[in-house]
Amino acid sequence: MPMEEEEYELVPVGPLRRIEKRMEKIEKGGTSSEMVKELIDVVRTNQKIIDEVVKINSEMISKVSDLNAKVSELTEKMSDFLERVETGNETESVAPVEQKNPETDLRIEKLEKRINSLLLSTIKAKQLRPPMPVQRRPLPA
Secondary structure, rough: OOOOOOOOOOOOOOOOHHHHHHHHHHHHHOOHHHHHHHHOOOOHHHHHHHHHHHHHHHHHHHHHHHOOOHHHHHHHHHHHHHHHHHHHHHHHHHHHHHHHOOHHHHHHHHHHHHHHHHHHHHHHHHOOOOOOOOOOOOOOO
């Protein structure tokens, strides 16, 4: 006795698998009216699958076109942002040259004089102090 092969599926494949099984029934035989009914049912199921695929395809096309519009919008925003950054850098580099005035120059000169006097007093204080003698520890015997 030949062993019958049984088909097992881990993941059901849905409507396509049902169509395959119906086709197998039709191939095995049956009355002509049953066969015609099965064929009509197979055609209807096939048409439903095609309609679903067309619907999904249309949705995908719509989503891709929306995505394209959003990418264009994002690109435009990035360009605007970069222009603002570049413009900001240009105005910042020009501004310090325009801000020079006599009052700030006087303040800078006073600060320089204070710093110089502090440096000189620190140097003189170090010169007046005697150097610290180096203390050496006796070597262990």
